[in-house]
Amino acid sequence: MARPRKFDREDVLNRMKLAFWENGFNDISMDDVGRITNMNRGSIYNAFGDKRALYLEVLEVYGDQHYGAAVKLIQHSQNTSSAVRDLYDAAFKSMEEGRTHWGCFMCNAAVEVAPVDTEVANLVTKYLTTLSTAFLNSLEESDQLTSQNDSPAMKYSKNPQNLAEQLTASYVGFNIMARTGVATASLQRISDSAVESVTS
Amino acid sequence: MARPRKFDREDVLNRMKLAFWENGFNDISMDDVGRITNMNRGSIYNAFGDKRALYLEVLEVYGDQHYGAAVKLIQHSQNTSSAVRDLYDAAFKSMEEGRTHWGCFMCNAAVEVAPVDTEVANLVTKYLTTLSTAFLNSLEESDQLTSQNDSPAMKYSKNPQNLAEQLTASYVGFNIMARTGVATASLQRISDSAVESVTS
DNA sequence: CTGCATATTGACTGAACGGTCAAAAACAAG
DNA sequence: CTTGTTTTTGACCGTTCAGTCAATATGCAG
Numbered sequence: 001m002a003r004p005r006k007f008d009r010e011d012v013l014n015r016m017k018l019a020f021w022e023n024g025f026n027d028i029s030m031d032d033v034g035r036i037t038n039m040n041r042g043s044i045y046n047a048f049g050d051k052r053a054l055y056l057e058v059l060e061v062y063g064d065q066h067y068g069a070a071v072k073l074i075q076h077s078q079n080t081s082s083a084v085r086d087l088y089d090a091a092f093k094s095m096e097e098g099r100t101h102w103g104c105f106m107c108n109a110a111v112e113v114a115p116v117d118t119e120v121a122n123l124v125t126k127y128l129t130t131l132s133t134a135f136l137n138s139l140e141e142s143d144q145l146t147s148q149n150d151s152p153a154m155k156y157s158k159n160p161q162n163l164a165e166q167l168t169a170s171y172v173g174f175n176i177m178a179r180t181g182v183a184t185a186s187l188q189r190i191s192d193s194a195v196e197s198v199t200s
Numbered sequence: 201m202a203r204p205r206k207f208d209r210e211d212v213l214n215r216m217k218l219a220f221w222e223n224g225f226n227d228i229s230m231d232d233v234g235r236i237t238n239m240n241r242g243s244i245y246n247a248f249g250d251k252r253a254l255y256l257e258v259l260e261v262y263g264d265q266h267y268g269a270a271v272k273l274i275q276h277s278q279n280t281s282s283a284v285r286d287l288y289d290a291a292f293k294s295m296e297e298g299r300t301h302w303g304c305f306m307c308n309a310a311v312e313v314a315p316v317d318t319e320v321a322n323l324v325t326k327y328l329t330t331l332s333t334a335f336l337n338s339l340e341e342s343d344q345l346t347s348q349n350d351s352p353a354m355k356y357s358k359n360p361q362n363l364a365e366q367l368t369a370s371y372v373g374f375n376i377m378a379r380t381g382v383a384t385a386s387l388q389r390i391s392d393s394a395v396e397s398v399t400s
Numbered sequence: 401c402t403g404c405a406t407a408t409t410g411a412c413t414g415a416a417c418g419g420t421c422a423a424a425a426a427c428a429a430g
Numbered sequence: 431c432t433t434g435t436t437t438t439t440g441a442c443c444g445t446t447c448a449g450t451c452a453a454t455a456t457g458c459a460g
Contacts, residue, residue: 201457201458201459202456202457202458203455203456203457203458204456204457204458229446229447229448230447230448230449231446231447241448241449241450242450242451245448245449245450250448250449251448251449
């Protein structure tokens with residue numbers, strides 16, 4: 001019936017994910033988008049709307065992929081301590097794969113775009129909240145196990161929500177510092193300290 | 201000998217500090233700069249060089265003022281716990297004064313500019329390091345007091361450096377989340393948890 | 401008052417930007 | 431082959447941007 005599309009939507013979104021992640025919203029021009037996706041200007045606007053709409057869609061893809069993976073990783077860990085360790089290990093692995101100073105796309109969006117785009121702000125808040133919630137669930141689960149073992153010191157039950165959001169804040173700060181180019185040794189110490197903070 | 205300047209350099213830098221802090225580098229045009237400082241284009245370029253040089257100078261002013269104040273605040277606190285509390289109290293106070301979603305200029309620069317400007321990256325790293333160092337000094341001082349009191353549990357002496365950098369990462373994350381517009385209640389929990397992490 | 405050094409003024413420039421549009425192209429259905 | 435629908439193509443538009451520059455103004459020294 002109609003002319004078929006030449007591009008693969010998922011592939012385009014993933015390419016743009018990497019581009020926006022590394023360079024932010026403002027430093028990627030629509031010419032760049034064309035070059036990166038091998039699409040012409042008109043096709044891009046026809047398929048995705050304007051630049052902002054593309055960015056929003058791409059950011060959601062990132063959120064689903066990366067924060068979704070993080071939440072699953074936390075859920076499948078035996079306890080919060082190893083959950084945090086696994087999370088930071090994944091971050092370090094990502095850096096070693098060539099994304100040394102990229103930080104976290106969601107955190108970057110929080111600084112660059114969220115203040116002038118409520119929809120982006122809502123998206124960022126949503127994914128950060130899922131992370132905090134995953135931490136909280138993990139902490140409460142660990143607490144339950146601890147009390148089953150008749151251990152008197154229920155380490156986290158006092159303020160598990162505070163600690164959960166603290167872990168999120170640390171993770172955000174870690175990523176910002178990674179993007180800035182803070183030394184790996186410092187990042188490693190931050191990671192270690194986060195693990196320690198949930199180790200009995 | 202020569203025509204005297206009409207503007208006050210310090211005042212201009214402070215005005216631009218607020219503008220760049222709130223809006224970032226890219227969202228402030230040189231027209232904006234002119235409007236904010238009541239200067240003409242040529243005068244600005246004559247006095248400060250180009251936009252990047254102005255930004256760099258302004259960022260350094262911010263660093264000296266705000267991180268300088270933070271370090272002094274930590275030094276003058278009785279122990280690390282109250283130091284952290286005071287630091288976050290100052291942050292909340294700044295928010296209540298109309299800078300609700302501004303975050304921290306240094307952290308914003310870390311995300312927006314540092315990745316494409318090594319000089320900015322170095323500046324950011326420098327001030328973040330001063331903060332970590334202040335935390336570390338405070339922790340070691342607190343530890344010393346604790347051991348003088350013959351208390352067996354020297355809480356922080358195991359990994360004071362890790363904890364110090366963790367406090368910095370948390371502070372950075374806190375500010376990013378504040379800029380995003382995360383609920384005040386969440387920010388308060390992060391603050392509380394940071395204080396708890398250095399309370400015996 | 402004269403000359404000199406510097407600051408101010410604001411119009412100007414070229415480049416880069418996001419976004420538009422009409423024409424051409426590529427399919428499937430009849 | 432014709433028709434209808436959607437995509438592709440790339441030239442084009444108005445705007446905004448950082449930065450420049452020659453003319454003018456303002457002080458001080460002699």
